[in-house]
Amino acid sequence: MPGAIYAEGLVKTFGDVKALDGVDLDVPEGTVLGLLGPNGAGKTTTVRCLTTLLRPDSGKAVVAGLDVLRQPDAVRRSIGLSGQFAAVDEYLTGRENLQMVGQLYQMKAKPAKARAIELLEQFDLADAADRPAKTYSGGMRRRLDLAAALVVSPPVMFMDEPTTGLDPRNRQLLWEVIKRLVSSGTTLLLTTQYLEEADHLAHEIAVVDHGRVIAKGTSDQLKARTGGERVEVVVHEREAIQPASEVLRGFGKGETTVEDHMRKLTVPVTGGAKLLAEVIRELDSRGIEIDDIGLRRPTLDDVFLSLTGHVAETKSEENGKEETAK
């Protein structure tokens, strides 16, 4: 039996750009799937296809047991969408925004109002309830947007880069909200550019590139494929590269790579911070002067590098815009 969100062979072409090239997804009920990938990879297009905003050229999509292409209105009643931009009316107050969305979910005016007040409390916006959203900070707007997606407590939620552009504190706050939501049984598909975010929130991660899912698994599985953690050392002088590399060989679990021009050495390790301390002591005892040293965990770039052999094109901001602009 397919999960709460199911997609098979989704294809979507804009002109000669193949935004989706056969996306397959299966999210069991009550779990969180993190869709991870750089801008322009097809994350937003996938979400748009699953939320009835975009009609795929081919493929199959089922959300909450409903065929997205054949029963779009029934699907809309069962989903909540929080997009890349805080889609709230900035001249309406928080309460008016939520009440409007409630009424458009076909609630009557009174229950819609009551629900709005309840959500504003829940999202720590009660004090700002009667101020136009224009006066809200970025984090408050995102919370209001998320609240709008939750007005009818839909069984399936989609969040497209919910924390992009937020400061760390607001990101943490939003993560808490999302976790609470999931613990109440909601199925969630979340797109993100941050491995850390997927790590934190998702049960399973699907890595997307060029409109395809190129890897799937838990964050530990993906990290294992990426090669786990590494120690990175930048030595002060070029002459120190040779002795430093000998030290690292003693600790490493694999080959040491050297970037000559940057005087940087990298070696895969296991053992975390404790091992790092040992490396530092050893380098120090040999009198090797270092400019920088650190323990690196796999980043999105590393996941990409290992999975596709190319670096994530994070510069392609425009691609992402294109994707939504078509």
Place this chain on the structure above:
Amino acid sequence: MSAINDSAVIARRNLIRMGRIPEMLIFGLIQPIMFVVLFTYVFGGSIQVGSSSSTQAYREFLMAGIFAQTVTFATAGAGAGIADDMHKGLIDRFRSLPMARGAVLTGRTLADLVQTALTLVVLAVVAVIVGWRTHENAGKVLAGFGLLLLLGYAFSWIGALIGLSVRTPEAATSGGLIWLFPLTFISNAFVDANQMPTFLRHIAEWNPFSATVQACRELFGNLPPGFKAPDAWPMQHPVWASLIWSVLIIALFRTLAVRKYRSATA
């Protein structure tokens, strides 16, 4: 039923916005008031309408033209508003909700209709101050304003389509305005079309905009002395022509705009 409720919810939302951005309404009024004053005092007396070149005859002739031009400017407002909603991602939110498909646009155009009505009231007061008078009964005068509102409503659907087709609110504003100038100037709005060169005269006589202007002049009793309506059908039956044009514009552009909305993407 949800179509009516949803449209009402959206109309209410746009009216709340309007109340919180009063400068939009105020700037929307300055331009037509300026036209009333400029045309009355600068051109009045030097433009011959019918067989009269008196200032008063032109003043009364002019107002229907300015009223009609003002209501068509609702195009820019609707266009900019909808383009802004697209830009901010609101259209995406609405499209992901289980609401009636045309309601976002219907709600917007209805709110614009309210704004147009307010603008007309203020403009009529200014017109009376500078000397405009009607010479027909109140029923006919109100019917004239009804035709103006219908024309404005029709044009706001053109604006809705423009708003959905461009990428920025700025583009929607200029895209909603530039073509209005030739449309309103190659018409009977400001001059007696009988005095135009033949080619332009034909355009002016069949211009949808001219039909409403001519209808209002009849209903307001503002036809200048010695004025002979051109033989073209819309000028002989301006009230019918105005109704038909407005309904046709609504039918066509509503269909196109709603279709565009269904596939719209911010």
